[in-house]
Each structure stands twice: as C-alpha cells, then as structure tokens.
Amino acid sequence: MEKFKFLQSTAVPLDIENVDTDQIIPARFLKATDKNGFGENLFRDWRFDKNGDANDSFVMNSEKYTGSILVAGNNFGCGSSREHAAWALNGYGFKVIVSSFFADIFKGNSLNNGLLPVQVSEVFLKELMTLIIKNSKTEIEIDLEAQSISVKDTGLAEFFEIDSYKKRCLIEGYDDIDYLISKKEMIKQFELSRP
Amino acid sequence: MTKTLFDKVWDSHVIDTIEDGPQILYIDQHLIHEVTSPQAFNELEERAIPIFRPKQVMATADHNTPTINQHLPIKDELSRNQLNQLSINCDKNGITLYDLGHKYNGIVHVISPELGITQPGMTIVCGDSHTSTHGAFGAIAFGIGTSQVAQVFASQCLLLSKPKSLRITVNGKLKNGALPKDVILYIISKLGTNAGTGYFCEYAGDVFRNMSMEGRMTVCNMSIEMGARGGMVAPDETTFNYLKGREFAPKESVFDKKINNWKTLASDEGAVFDKEYFFDASDIEPMITYGTNPGMGIKVSEKIPKVNDASFQKSLAYMGFQQGESLIGKPINYVFIGSCTNSRIEDFRIAANYVKGKKKADNVTAWLVPGSRLVASQIIDEGLKHIFDAAGFKLRQPGCSACLAMNDDKIPQGEYCVSTSNRNFEGRQGQGARTILSGPLVAAATAIEGKIIDLFKTRN
Ligand code: SF4
Numbered sequence: 165m166e167k168f169k170f171l172q173s174t175a176v177p178l179d180i181e182n183v184d185t186d187q188i189i190p191a192r193f194l195k196a197t198d199k200n201g202f203g204e205n206l207f208r209d210w211r212f213d214k215n216g217d218a219n220d221s222f223v224m225n226s227e228k229y230t231g232s233i234l235v236a237g238n239n240f241g242c243g244s245s246r247e248h249a250a251w252a253l254n255g256y257g258f259k260v261i262v263s264s265f266f267a268d269i270f271k272g273n274s275l276n277n278g279l280l281p282v283q284v285s286e287v288f289l290k291e292l293m294t295l296i297i298k299n300s301k302t303e304i305e306i307d308l309e310a311q312s313i314s315v316k317d318t319g320l321a322e323f324f325e326i327d328s329y330k331k332r333c334l335i336e337g338y339d340d341i342d343y344l345i346s347k348k349e350m351i352k353q354f355e356l357s358r359p
Numbered sequence: 360m361t362k363t364l365f366d367k368v369w370d371s372h373v374i375d376t377i378e379d380g381p382q383i384l385y386i387d388q389h390l391i392h393e394v395t396s397p398q399a400f401n402e403l404e405e406r407a408i409p410i411f412r413p414k415q416v417m418a419t420a421d422h423n424t425p426t427i428n429q430h431l432p433i434k435d436e437l438s439r440n441q442l443n444q445l446s447i448n449c450d451k452n453g454i455t456l457y458d459l460g461h462k463y464n465g466i467v468h469v470i471s472p473e474l475g476i477t478q479p480g481m482t483i484v485c486g487d488s489h490t491s492t493h494g495a496f497g498a499i500a501f502g503i504g505t506s507q508v509a510q511v512f513a514s515q516c517l518l519l520s521k522p523k524s525l526r527i528t529v530n531g532k533l534k535n536g537a538l539p540k541d542v543i544l545y546i547i548s549k550l551g552t553n554a555g556t557g558y559f560c561e562y563a564g565d566v567f568r569n570m571s572m573e574g575r576m577t578v579c580n581m582s583i584e585m586g587a588r589g590g591m592v593a594p595d596e597t598t599f600n601y602l603k604g605r606e607f608a609p610k611e612s613v614f615d616k617k618i619n620n621w622k623t624l625a626s627d628e629g630a631v632f633d634k635e636y637f638f639d640a641s642d643i644e645p646m647i648t649y650g651t652n653p654g655m656g657i658k659v660s661e662k663i664p665k666v667n668d669a670s671f672q673k674s675l676a677y678m679g680f681q682q683g684e685s686l687i688g689k690p691i692n693y694v695f696i697g698s699c700t701n702s703r704i705e706d707f708r709i710a711a712n713y714v715k716g717k718k719k720a721d722n723v724t725a726w727l728v729p730g731s732r733l734v735a736s737q738i739i740d741e742g743l744k745h746i747f748d749a750a751g752f753k754l755r756q757p758g759c760s761a762c763l764a765m766n767d768d769k770i771p772q773g774e775y776c777v778s779t780s781n782r783n784f785e786g787r788q789g790q791g792a793r794t795i796l797s798g799p800l801v802a803a804a805t806a807i808e809g810k811i812i813d814l815f816k817t818r819n
Contacts, residue, residue, distance in 0.1 A: 181670040182552060182652050186784040191763040195423060195437035197397035197444045209786050214772065237670070239553045242586065242652075243784060244763075245488040246395065247504035268522075268556055268588050269488060269502055276506035327520060329380030339506070344514035345408065347375065347383060351516055354374045354385055359620075 166278040167337035171259055171306045172316075174231035177296040178223060183236055184243035185270060189252040191244075202248050203255025228300040232259040235292055239263075240281075241270025250277045260306050262313065264289040275330050276339065282306060282313055288322045295320070308334060361627035363524050364593050365559050368499045368624065372482045374516065381518040387481040389416045389511045390467050391454075393423055393445040394765070395486030399509035400448040410452045412515045417476060418449050418456040421466045423765050426728055426755035429459050438766065463606075465731025465757040468492040468699035472576065473733055475605025479594035479621040484511060489699050489781065490589070491582040495575035496602075497594035497624045499559070502583065522588055523633040525558035526626075529566040531640030536815055538709065539574035540701060540779065540798030542566060543581040544646035546638065548656035555587025558634065561626060562592050566640045572601040573705035580700045581781050584653040593625040645815050647686060648783050648796040650674040655783075659687065659801060660813050677785055678793050679773075686795070686811050690722065693776035694806040695788070697728030698762035701779035701799050704737045710803040711743040719751040720809025726768065727752050728760040752806065764789045777805040 193205045210222050218225045234253065240263040241249060250273040253261065261274065262282045274281045284292070295315060296302050303316040308331065314321035333339060344351075362370070374383040396418070403410065410416070423438045433439040442459065449456035457463040463470055468489055471477045477493045483500035484490060486508045493500035503517070510517055527546060560582050567575060575592045582590030599618055602608045609617050644658040651674040657663065663675070665682040675682065696702070696710055707727065719725050727747060729735040735757055738744050747754055761768040762780040769789030770776040776794050779802050780787075783794035797805070804814045 179669075180673070184652070184782075184784045186763075186782070186787050190786055190790075191422075191765045194394050194765065195435075195441050197441055198401060199398050209790055214790060239556075239586075242552060243488065243782060245486060245502035245504055247398075247486075247506060250504070265553060265556070267553070267586060269504060273504035273506065276504060327380060329377055329518070340510050340518045341402075341406070341408070341513050343518065344383070344510055344516050347516075348411075348514065350374055351383070351385070351411075351514060355515075 165333070165337050165339050168259070168278055168280055168334045169308055171232065172303055173233050174301060175233035175235045175262070175296050175304050176224060176229045176231060177293050178234055178236040179293055179297070181237035182239045182242055185241060185246050185249040186243055188241070188249040189246065194246060194248055199251045201255065202252035203257065206252040206256040232257055233262060233304055233306070234258045234260070235262045235289070235296060237263065238286070239265045239267065242267040245269045245273070247273040247277070250274045250279050254279050262289070262292065275334065278334060278337070280306065280308065280334065282324050284313060284322050284324060288320070291320055361630040363626040363630045363632060364497060364561055364591055364624055365499065365524050368480055368482065368497070369521060372499070377518070381520045383516050384482060384519050386484050386511050386515055386517060387415065388471070388476060388483045389515070390471055390483065390485035390490070391416060391418045391508065392467050392485070392487065393420050393441045395505050396448065396508055397441065397444050398505045399486070399512055402509045403512050408513050410454070410512045413453040415515060416454045417471065418445060418454050419464060419467050419470055420445060420459050422759045422763065424459050424758040425766050426758050426760045426768055429756045462732050465729070465733065466699045466702065466759055468580065469702060469730030469734065472496065472572070473605065473731060475602055475608030478602065478608065479598060480624050484517065488583045489580050491587070492576050492580040492699055494579040494582065494589045494591040495572060496598055497591055497621065499589060499591070501589040522559045523557055525555060525560045525587065525634045526632040527560060527562055527636045527638070528564040529562070529638045529640055530564040531566070533566060533640045533643060536645060536800065537643045538645070538798040538800055539570055539577040541646045542643055543578045544648065544653070544656045544796060545643045547581065547585045547654050548646065549638070550585050550636065550654070552584060552652050552654040553586040555582065555585040558587050560587040560590040562590055563626070567592050568595065571705060572597060573703040576703065577700055581653065584781060594621045645798065645801050647777070647801060647811065649678060649680055649686060651677055651783055651785050653781065653783060653796060656796070659811065660815060687813050689775065689811045691775045691777050691795070691805050691810055692722050692724060693770050693774055694723055694725040694802050695728070695761045695776055695778040695780065696799055696802050697726065697730070697760050698780035699730060700781045702728060702730030702734065704734050706779065706799040707734070707738050707743055708741070710799045711746045713800060713803040714750045714752070714807060715746050717750055717807045719806045722809045723806050725752040725806040726761060727754045728768070729754070729757045731757050750807070761788050763787060764792070770794070777802050777811070
C-alpha cells in the first residue's frame with residue numbers, strides 16, 4: 165500500500181448527498197478480475213450519457229475543478245460493499261475524500277487502499293464546499309500526522325478523527341494482512357480453545 | 360454484567376485487542392462469490408500466502424450469471440471469464456463451489472441458510488453488503504470489502520473495532536397484508552438511511568418473535584439500508600425448527616447440544632443499548648418507495664412528502680414523480696420478484712396465492728427469479744409454477760438478476776419497475792431505470808393490474 169502523510173491540492177466539489185457506490189462505479193463495470201481500469205468508469209452514468217457523450221453539467225467534466233481531493237455531501241459511499249468504488253476513486257487520481265459522514269464499509273475499503281476519508285463537521289463541510297465552488301483554485305492541506313484539514317490563507321481548519329492503528333498503517337504503508345499473519349500462532353491457539 | 364446478544368457473540372470471537380486500536384475477530388464462516396473475490400485471490404497469490412482455512416469458505420456464482428439457459432456457455436466474455444476464474448481459484452485452493460448448474464447453486468444469502476451452513480452464534484462474512492441477512496439466525500454477519508476478503512483468506516480473522524449497539528423493538532400485531540418487507544421499509548422510512556451507521560442492530564418484540572425465518576431474513580437483509588453493518592434476531596424454536604435436518608446443520612445429539620448453547624443467545628434482561636427505537640405494529644401497512652434511496656418510502660396509501668432540499672428534488676426528478684402526489688394508479692411495465700431480500704419460497708407462495716386464477720396485465724413484463732435451485736424446485740413441487748404460468752409470469756433460473764442488472768436482466772431507460780429487491784439507487788436495475796421497492800404482495804398485485812393499487816383498502 166502507498167504511504168500517506170501529507171497532501172496539498174485543489175479539490176473537486178461534489179455537492180450531492182447519499183452518494184452510493186452504485187453511482188461511484190455501476191455494477192456493469194464489475195466484471196474485471198483485477199483492480200485496474202476502474203478510474204475510467206468512475207461516476208460513469210453521471211459523467212456520460214447513454215451514448216457516451218460527456219455530460220457538461222457534471223462537475224467532474226468541468227475543466228475548472230481539478231485536484232486529488234473530492235469534497236462530497238453527507239453520507240458518502242453508502243450501499244454496496246464493492247471495493248471497486250475505492251479502486252475507481254483511486255484510479256481516477258483521488259487521494260482524499262472529504263465528507264461529513266461516510267458509510268462504514270466504504271470507509272474501511274478506502275483505508276485499506278490508501279485513500280483517506282476525512283470526516284468533518286456539517287458546518288465545516290458547508291463552508292468548504294461554498295469556498296471551492298466559488299474559487300476553484302482554493303488549496304486544501306491535509307496533514308495526517310496532525311489529523312488536520314485546513315484551507316490555505318483562510319483560517320478555515322478542523323481536526324478529524326482516525327483510528328490510531330489505521331493512521332499508523334497509512335503513514336507506514338502496511339496493511340492488515342501483514343499484521344494478522346504475524347498473529348497466526350495466537351489464532352491457532354484460539355481455534356483449539358473453542359468447544 | 361448484562362450483555363446484549365451482539366456482545367455475547369462478538370466477545371466470544373475476540374482473539375486479541377490492539378492497544379488503542381481494533382480487535383482481532385475470528386470468523387467462523389466465509390462466503391464468497393465471483394465479483395468480489397478474484398482480486399483477493401490474486402493478492403494472496405502475489406504475496407505467496409496460502410488460504411488458511413479453506414474448509415470454512417463456501418463459494419457460489421450468483422451476481423453475474425444468466426437467468427435463462429444456464430446450461431449453455433455464458434455469452435458475455437467478461438462474465439464467463441469471471442466465473443471461470445472463480446472455479447479455477449476454488450479448485451486450486453480446495454474451496455467448495457456451488458457453481459452455475461449445481462443443485463445447490465443460488466444467491467449466496469439464500470443458499471447458506473437453506474443448506475444449514477448459517478447457524479446461531481456464528482460470525483459470518485462475505486464480500487457483499489447484504490450478508491446482514493444471516494443475522495436472522497442470531498449470527499453476527501456482515502459485508503466486507505475485497506481487502507478484507509483477502510484478510511480472512513489469509514488468517515480467518517479480521518481487524519475491527521466493535522460497533523455500537525442499537526435495538527429496534529416492534530410490538531403488537533401486524534395488520535393482515537403487512538409483510539416483513541413492509542416492516543423493514545417502514546422502519547427505514549422512519550429512521551433514514553444512515554441512522555444505523557456505526558451500529559449493529561438487534562430486532563426485538565412480538566413482530567419478530569412471530570415472524571418466520573424467511574421473514575426475519577428479509578428484515579435483517581435490509582439492515583444495511585439504514586446504514587447498520589448488520590442486524591440480528593435472537594434464535595428461538597422457529598430458528599431451531601428451520602435448521603433441523605438441513606444438509607449441513609449439526610445432526611442428532613450434536614444438534615441437541617448445540618440448541619442448549621444457542622438458547623443462551625439472547626440479550627440479558629436489562630442489557631443496555633447505545634440507541635433504541637420503538638414502533639407499533641399496528642402503524643405498519645404495505646409500503647413502496649418513491650425515490651432513489653430505500654429511506655424514501657411511504658405507505659401505498661400515502662402521498663409523496665413535500666421536502667425543500669436539493670438532493671430530494673434531484674431524486675424525484677430522476678423518478679419522474681411530483682411532491683405531494685399519490686402513486687396509486689401509476690402505470691407500471693416491469694415487475695421483478697427476486698433478490699436475496701424476497702426470493703425464498705415463502706415469497707413465491709405469497710405471490711402465487713394472490714395471482715391464482717388471475718392474469719397479469721398485458722403491459723407488464725413480470726420476472727420471477729428464485730433465490731436458489733432448491734427454491735426453484737420447490738416452486739415446481741408445490742404447483743406454484745402452474746399458477747404463475749397460467750397468469751403469464753416468467754419463471755427464470757436463480758441468481759441476483761435484475762437486483763443489480765449485471766447480467767442481461769435490465770430494466771430499460773426511464774421505465775418503472777416494482778421490485779422486491781433492496782436498492783432503488785439510480786441505475787441500479789439498468790441505466791436510467793426507475794425502481795420502486797415493495798414486498799412480494801404489492802409486486803404481484805402490480806403485475807396483475809398493470810399499475811399500483813391500494814391493495815390494503817380491498818383487504819382490511
Ligand atoms: S440479490 Fe442483489 S442484493 Fe442480494 S446479493 Fe445479489 S446483488 Fe446483492
């Protein structure tokens with residue numbers, strides 16, 4: 165897994181609530197057997213119409229908004245457990261998703277792929293969203309060590325929560341499999357102890 | 360100390376706790392399917408890690424399978440490849456696979472219970488969010504991502520922080536015609552789609568006590584639609600009677616011994632939950648959804664609410680509905696009875712009972728997709744197929760089908776589909792398709808009438 169410590173970037177504002185993983189990556193693109201290529205179909209049915217033409221009113225098709233941070237409405241990533249959603253966001257080039265609420269499974273999937281979900285307050289999200297929409301050049305800083313998100317030159321900043329184990333994993337780029345395998349003897353003992 | 364049902368099962372599976380971090384939770388049963396497993400197999404292969412407990416893994420092909428002509432090679436190359444990959448992976452690793460055509464094949468959340476693999480007190484995971492279904496047996500069952508599938512492959516464990524506890528109690532007697540699906544759609548319409556996030560939910564009260572196992576599965580299935588990782592019902596005689604004699608359920612004296620243990624799986628008197636909700640059964644009526652998330656539900660007899668909110672408006676625009684309007688009388692061209700929510704034998708009995716002696720409306724395409732081969736044979740054995748055939752319904756072969764439209768079972772752009780599945784997200788049943796969730800009774804009635812009717816009015 166890629167390490168993550170600090171990021172400064174502009175952001176793409178996705179001012180929609182309850183974005184479910186079926187929107188992030190529709191089911192018909194889940195036929196692959198590897199993790200590559202999902203970025204192309206990220207938000208497929210919002211980005212493109214049935215004929216494959218770009219939908220100009222969708223924010224990701226606007227040249228104005230770029231960057232590796234996606235700022236999205238409340239309850240991001242609900243629905244299907246498909247990790248393909250995290251692979252699609254990653255594949256497209258996002259490194260951080262900011263929202264006021266994340267669905268459980270999505271949050272776990274993101275963390276397992278070095279994609280950082282930053283959960284902020286409703287108030288902060290609103291201000292941030294307004295700022296970015298108004299000024300697409302707005303630079304945002306994410307400092308994982310300090311657990312802070314701040315907007316350059318505005319004083320707008322907030323701390324975010326993250327499980328300290330997961331934080332270490334991200335900073336050092338190691339994953340749960342490494343850890344669990346190191347505990348194999350303990351797991352075997354547990355199996356033997358059961359009725 | 361008093362414990363909840365959830366505490367009892369969870370705590371007995373914790374191997375260790377990382378300081379300031381998650382716990383190592385032991386997983387009894389791992390279920391896999393073709394869509395969310397290949398990358399996990401690859402990961403292990405690349406890292407030269409063997410599958411730790413292949414006997415505790417069960418595989419099926421369901422998401423990406425056709426529901427007609429299953430005996431022929433699959434036409435779509437990518438789908439065929441994904442299924443091949445699953446069978447190669449299972450072969451290589453000594454995992455039991457109920458592949459397409461096998462007599463036990465079907466939707467993962469339908470076959471594991473019906474084969475007796477799902478049992479009380481277990482921890483069960485699958486790379487599929489509706490794994491919550493198995494909680495109906497008093498198991499802790501939840502969906503996981505593919506990275507976690509790889510973790511369980513490697514260690515039969517997961518690193519997790521213990522969720523908070525939530526209890527939903529529904530007491531009283533359900534009205535005639537109000538089904539388990541209506542109960543859960545009602546609850547989600549009241550609580551919203553993220554009320555359960557971070558929680559594991561226990562369903563308690565008369566309504567769930569009196570419910571069949573099929574009904575409890577329907578309810579637990581949709582726990583994820585209110586954000587909860589899973590739902591549970593304490594096991595009781597209904598559970599034990601359901602399990603007895605099933606293919607992989609414990610036999611004879613072992614079964615009796617197990618029952619003694621399973622009987623302890625209930626929340627202690629006075630156990631404290633982090634959050635509780637109470638509902639009255641008599642408030643529940645047949646439900647439908649009008650929007651693009653499962654929380655946007657109303658009683659069939661009610662009108663779409665008026666809400667001044669951009670996401671709400673966007674959702675109604677997608678559905679082509681107006682605020683304040685009633686859905687009664689809306690013409691409907693597609694009806695889907697299927698999915699891991701409502702594709703068990705009980706659901707087809709309910710539908711057949713209503714359909715008997717009637718004919719479906721000419722405008723309607725009605726798909727019946729059983730949850731498993733076993734359910735399909737039961738439909739035939741019980742004579743339900745005759746009823747459906749005579750009414751003009753198409754009985755297809757088992758699979759996820761139009762629930763997620765990964766195969767050819769897609770609803771066309773702009774068309775409405777009254778569906779017994781669990782998600783009405785934009786495009787879920789096909790690009791531009793508009794899904795209205797309901798129980799099997801409302802779905803059957805819609806197919807007969809060709810429009811939504813207030814069934815309840817005619818029944819009570
Ligand atoms: S029937 Fe639908 S919800 Fe159930 S497992 Fe299949 S795709 Fe998922």
